[in-house]
Amino acid sequence: MAFTFARRIQHAPASFLGELFRVSADPSIISFAGGLPSSGLIDTDGIAAAARDVFTADPRSALQYSTTDGYLPLREYIAERYRRRLGIPATADEIQIVNGSQQCLDLFAKIFLNPGDRVGMERPGYLGAIEAFSLYEPVFEAVPLDPDGPDPVAFTKMTKETPVKFFYGIPNSQNPSGCTYSQDRREEIAECLDGTDTVFYEDDAFGELFFDGKPRLPVKHYLPGQSVISGSFSKITAPGMRIGWMYAPTEILSAFNTAKQAADLHSNFLCQQILARYLQTNDLDTHIKKIVSVYSRQCRLMCDLFDDLMPRLSHTTPEGGMFLTATLPVGLSAMQVFREGIGHKVAVLPGMPFFVDGGGEDTIRLNFSNAGEDQINEGMHRLAGVINGLSRI
Amino acid sequence: MAFTFARRIQHAPASFLGELFRVSADPSIISFAGGLPSSGLIDTDGIAAAARDVFTADPRSALQYSTTDGYLPLREYIAERYRRRLGIPATADEIQIVNGSQQCLDLFAKIFLNPGDRVGMERPGYLGAIEAFSLYEPVFEAVPLDPDGPDPVAFTKMTKETPVKFFYGIPNSQNPSGCTYSQDRREEIAECLDGTDTVFYEDDAFGELFFDGKPRLPVKHYLPGQSVISGSFSKITAPGMRIGWMYAPTEILSAFNTAKQAADLHSNFLCQQILARYLQTNDLDTHIKKIVSVYSRQCRLMCDLFDDLMPRLSHTTPEGGMFLTATLPVGLSAMQVFREGIGHKVAVLPGMPFFVDGGGEDTIRLNFSNAGEDQINEGMHRLAGVINGLSRI
Numbered sequence: 001m002a003f004t005f006a007r008r009i010q011h012a013p014a015s016f017l018g019e020l021f022r023v024s025a026d027p028s029i030i031s032f033a034g035g036l037p038s039s040g041l042i043d044t045d046g047i048a049a050a051a052r053d054v055f056t057a058d059p060r061s062a063l064q065y066s067t068t069d070g071y072l073p074l075r076e077y078i079a080e081r082y083r084r085r086l087g088i089p090a091t092a093d094e095i096q097i098v099n100g101s102q103q104c105l106d107l108f109a110k111i112f113l114n115p116g117d118r119v120g121m122e123r124p125g126y127l128g129a130i131e132a133f134s135l136y137e138p139v140f141e142a143v144p145l146d147p148d149g150p151d152p153v154a155f156t157k158m159t160k161e162t163p164v165k166f167f168y169g170i171p172n173s174q175n176p177s178g179c180t181y182s183q184d185r186r187e188e189i190a191e192c193l194d195g196t197d198t199v200f201y202e203d204d205a206f207g208e209l210f211f212d213g214k215p216r217l218p219v220k221h222y223l224p225g226q227s228v229i230s231g232s233f234s235k236i237t238a239p240g241m242r243i244g245w246m247y248a249p250t251e252i253l254s255a256f257n258t259a260k261q262a263a264d265l266h267s268n269f270l271c272q273q274i275l276a277r278y279l280q281t282n283d284l285d286t287h288i289k290k291i292v293s294v295y296s297r298q299c300r301l302m303c304d305l306f307d308d309l310m311p312r313l314s315h316t317t318p319e320g321g322m323f324l325t326a327t328l329p330v331g332l333s334a335m336q337v338f339r340e341g342i343g344h345k346v347a348v349l350p351g352m353p354f355f356v357d358g359g360g361e362d363t364i365r366l367n368f369s370n371a372g373e374d375q376i377n378e379g380m381h382r383l384a385g386v387i388n389g390l391s392r393i
Numbered sequence: 394m395a396f397t398f399a400r401r402i403q404h405a406p407a408s409f410l411g412e413l414f415r416v417s418a419d420p421s422i423i424s425f426a427g428g429l430p431s432s433g434l435i436d437t438d439g440i441a442a443a444a445r446d447v448f449t450a451d452p453r454s455a456l457q458y459s460t461t462d463g464y465l466p467l468r469e470y471i472a473e474r475y476r477r478r479l480g481i482p483a484t485a486d487e488i489q490i491v492n493g494s495q496q497c498l499d500l501f502a503k504i505f506l507n508p509g510d511r512v513g514m515e516r517p518g519y520l521g522a523i524e525a526f527s528l529y530e531p532v533f534e535a536v537p538l539d540p541d542g543p544d545p546v547a548f549t550k551m552t553k554e555t556p557v558k559f560f561y562g563i564p565n566s567q568n569p570s571g572c573t574y575s576q577d578r579r580e581e582i583a584e585c586l587d588g589t590d591t592v593f594y595e596d597d598a599f600g601e602l603f604f605d606g607k608p609r610l611p612v613k614h615y616l617p618g619q620s621v622i623s624g625s626f627s628k629i630t631a632p633g634m635r636i637g638w639m640y641a642p643t644e645i646l647s648a649f650n651t652a653k654q655a656a657d658l659h660s661n662f663l664c665q666q667i668l669a670r671y672l673q674t675n676d677l678d679t680h681i682k683k684i685v686s687v688y689s690r691q692c693r694l695m696c697d698l699f700d701d702l703m704p705r706l707s708h709t710t711p712e713g714g715m716f717l718t719a720t721l722p723v724g725l726s727a728m729q730v731f732r733e734g735i736g737h738k739v740a741v742l743p744g745m746p747f748f749v750d751g752g753g754e755d756t757i758r759l760n761f762s763n764a765g766e767d768q769i770n771e772g773m774h775r776l777a778g779v780i781n782g783l784s785r786i
Contacts, residue, residue: 001619004558004590006529009504009648039453047456048448055441060432063440063631099492099657106656110528111402132655135503136399165397197397226394238456240662255402262525263499264492268661269633 007115008135020349023342030379032302032366033338033347035175035322039370041291042238043282050278054270062273068261070097070245071272077279078231078245085215088224096253096260097267101205101244104230105132105168107263108201108246111255112165113138120158120167122150124325124354124363126175126203129168138165140356145174147316149181152188159192166199172216173206173321176354176365180210180319183217190222199252200227208236208288210320211296225249233275235322236288241271295322298368301376309384312391322369325351328362329391336390337364337383346382400508401528413742416735423772425695425759426731426740428568428715432763434684435631436675443671447663455666461654463490463638464665470672471624471638478608481617489646489653490660494598494637497623498525498561500656501594501639504648505558506531513551513560515543517718517747517756519568519596522561531558533749538567540709542574545581552585559592565609566599566714569747569758573603573712576610583615592645593620601629601681603713604689618642626668628715629681634664688715691761694769702777705784715762718744721755722784729783730757730776739775 020033054062069075075092082090098104105128113119115137121130123142130140141158143150150169158164171181181189193200200219207215220227228248233241246256260266299318306315306326315326328337334350341348351363371379413426447455462468468485475483491497498521506512508530514523516535523533534551536543543562551557560582564574574582586593593612600608613620621641626634639649653659692711699708699719708719721730727743734741744756764772 001588001590003505003592003644003648005504005648006507006510008507009651036458039457042453042456044448044452044456048452051444051448055437055444059437059441060435061633063435063437063633064432065429065627065632099661102655103657111398112396114399114401117399128655128658135652135655195394197394199396234458238663239458240454240456242657242659242661251396255396255398258402259528262495262521262528263656264496264635265521266635268492268635268664270631271661271663 008137011134011137020347023347029342029345029347030371030375030382031347032368032371032379033349034370035367036370037235037239037322038291038294041294043287046282047238047274047278050281051274053277053281054273062270064269066266066269068257068266070095070267071269071276073280074272074276075245077276078247082247086217086221088218088221090247094247094250094253096246096248096256097272098244098246098260099242099264099267100234100239101203101230101232102128102132104244104246105129107256107259108166108228109133109136109138110259111252112199118162118164120164120198121356122169122174123357124176124351124360125168125356126170127353129203130353130356133168142355142357145177145179147179149179149185150189152185155189156192159196159198163196164198166201167193168201168203170203170205171219172204173209173318173323175205175321175323176325176349176351178316178318178321178324180216186217186219187222190219193223193226202227202229204229205232205235206321209292209295209322211292211299212319213289213292228252236284236291237275237278241268241275243267243271243275292320295369298371298373298376299324301373302366302368302380305377305380309380310387313387323365323367325363325365328364328387332387332390333361334364335361337386340386340390341383344382344386346379346386348383401530404527404530413740416740422735422738422740423764423768423775424740425761425764425772426742427763428760429763430628430632430715431684431687434687436680439675440631440667440671443674444667446670446674447666455663457662459659459662461650461659463488463660464662464669466673467665467669468638470669471640475640479610479614481611481614483640487640487643487646489639489641489649490665491637491639491653492635492657492660493627493632494596494623494625495521495525496656497637497639498522500649500652501559501621502526502529502531503652504645505592511555511557513557513591514749515562515567516750517569517744517753518561518749519563520746522596523746523749526561535748535750538570538572540572542572542578543582545578548582549585552589552591556589557591559594560586561594561596563596563598564612565597566602566711566716568598568714568716569718569742569744571709571711571714571717573609579610579612580615583612586616586619595620595622597622598625598628599714602685602688602715604685604692605712606682606685621645629677629684630668630671634661634668636660636664636668685713688762691764691766691769692717694766695759695761695773698770698773698777702773703780706780716758716760718756718758721757721780725780725783726754727757728754730779733779733783734776737775737779739772739779741776
């Protein structure tokens with residue numbers, strides 16, 4: 001029989017990621033195309049010990065159904081960390097546990113978007129968000145990013161002429177660009193939105209990964225009642241447990257909780273308990289310092305190799321996170337570089353899927369967290385061979 | 394600021410479950426209102442041992458990101474079990490891992506429903522499905538259940554006059570009624586749907602829990618290309634890991650997978666590995682026999698106590714599962730019994746939320762899996778006090 005799917009799924013953007021994953025599975029390829037944190041930096045011993053504790057303490061509770069909002073000690077830890085790190089008056093009842101912050105994208109769009117509603121995005125914007133939001137059939141308004149954040153003129157114009165239900169941004173070490181909003185730009189955006197009906201959705205997957213170890217004040221600091229922050233343990237402890245959270249005003253969180261309950265009742269309770277135990281018995285700050293020192297070196301190495309080996313290419317210089325974006329020399333296309341790269345056993349991610357309104361053909365995204373220094377060195381030499389070879393044609 | 398939520402969430406049915414959970418948290422109350430499997434029957438030692446094995450073998454992989462479809466050995470186990478138990482030619486590429494079968498409800502509705510599309514439901518129908526589907530703004534068509542399954546006349550009428558995108562049913566030990574479709578009714582329904590554009594969605598949360606230990610052939614056996622089955626480990630291993638699956642034709646599964654990726658990338662990989670290891674090193678059949686023998690005794694005790702203590706009330710007599718439904722004597726309302734019950738420290742679930750088109754005011758659902766025999770005995774005596782007291786008024 002022929003199945004008649006909903007309009008939303010018929011119009012889902014064809015995901016390039018399937019091809020990418022297939023291609024990158026070849027172990028002889030050095031891949032900068034993915035988005036994995038370093039497996040080597042996962043504290044497997046610490047998490048294993050926490051798991052043992054949970055199985056010793058009260059495994060029947062950890063393995064039973066639980067409440068939709070999430071494990072209270074974990075929500076309290078998250079709220080306390082906001083208060084301590086950022087001086088933001090978060091409380092546990094403003095925190096909802098989810099299956100990694102990707103689920104925030106789905107549920108937030110679900111509670112806010114009717115088909116045809118407008119959503120503001122950075123240009124380029126995060127692919128996972130574009131995929132999640134697209135299923136609710138919005139109209140995207142893309143605001144170009146400059147090195148300090150969303151272009152203020154375009155942002156103001158959007159606010160006045162085509163107001164959006166919410167604006168989705170990644171102020172800290174943005175994916176894919178690697179850029180971080182300046183503090184002034186955060187204030188400017190908050191002022192621009194203050195008093196409008198637009199919510200600012202701050203995806204903060206990377207805020208703990210600044211190379212200088214210093215936290216940046218979120219947009220929410222300037223716009224407390226009108227913004228939400230999604231957070232994730234994937235980059236600072238382990239992605240495989242799929243635990244993230246939404247931090248939002250209680251009115252939003254109440255609708256969000258209804259959607260979460262309908263979506264899957266609650267997140268994995270065993271792992272919520274393991275993670276909470278891990279955080280109680282280990283110093284997350286010390287662990288994060290270790291991650292940051294490795295990513296910082298890997299990022300600098302990648303940038304240096306770009307400058308040394310591919311001087312005709314320009315690239316962003318991240319202050320943190322896991323990604324940077326490079327702009328190819330005139331005449332080169334990202335798809336050429338991707339395909340030729342695969343032939344030379346190095347994978348990069350073409351920039352087009354990050355552009356909701358087209359473009360990006362001359363950009364590639366590179367991940368520097370999941371390849372060690374030797375691999376980065378070898379991979380960048382391979383990439384230089386590709387880029388410089390294609391440039392000469 | 395005032396937030397303008399999407400239409401779908403503004404119209405979400407007010408969940409009665411919140412009040413219920415608050416009320417049932419009082420430890421002095423004996424609750425038959427919830428839907429938990431027995432904590433005492435969770436094999437905590439076996440799962441702890443499996444967890445130790447996973448942390449010993451390759452914890453970096455278990456804690457890293459993984460693929461959307463799910464852990465292959467787990468999908469192979471599920472497919473092999475369908476082949477062995479039911480003689481159905483399932484393969485791993487027809488299985489998608491999800492966060493408990495509740496997530497199947499959300500994602501299935503997401504890929505099939507445009508607002509206003511029709512969905513067929515049993516009357517009474519599963520509350521969790523009503524909540525999940527409602528967010529996609531369908532029109533529900535309710536087909537009354539008789540003891541053998543959906544009423545065939547009403548089912549045929551629906552198929553001809555108000556055809557639905559899919560019909561959602563629980564043929565095995567239905568929630569809330571406790572009824573099981575007869576084999577003839579399954580065939581009849583399959584014949585009725587064969588060649589139409591309606592998909593049969595078979596929620597099989599309880600198919601492993603028949604008291605006689607005998608599997609029933611699913612509707613999918615008679616309608617292979619036009620039906621899907623959702624399954625869950627929550628009732629046969631542990632709910633806290635939130636692992637279930639969708640078994641569907643690959644064309645449906647491909648769209649389902651797209652929605653799953655957008656929703657949360659993939660399900661908890663650590664627990665997928667723990668569960669797969671557990672299933673490789675333990676005999677699930679033996680474990681299920683233990684569960685079934687306990688639930689069977691508890692169910693019989695509850696039925697007997699109804700007959701002995703509350704003869705004016707009628708009730709279903711389940712062949713398996715975790716629930717039964719009772720119909721109150723004329724003149725009594727479920728809300729009266731619920732409220733008076735709380736006063737007498739016994740909780741039951743009023744039937745109304747299971748009726749998409751109103752009704753059910755004279756029905757209550759009782760769970761018999763999560764209270765031991767002593768509790769059932771004491772709780773049913775309390776309930777008899779309530780029922781018989783109210784009947785005399």
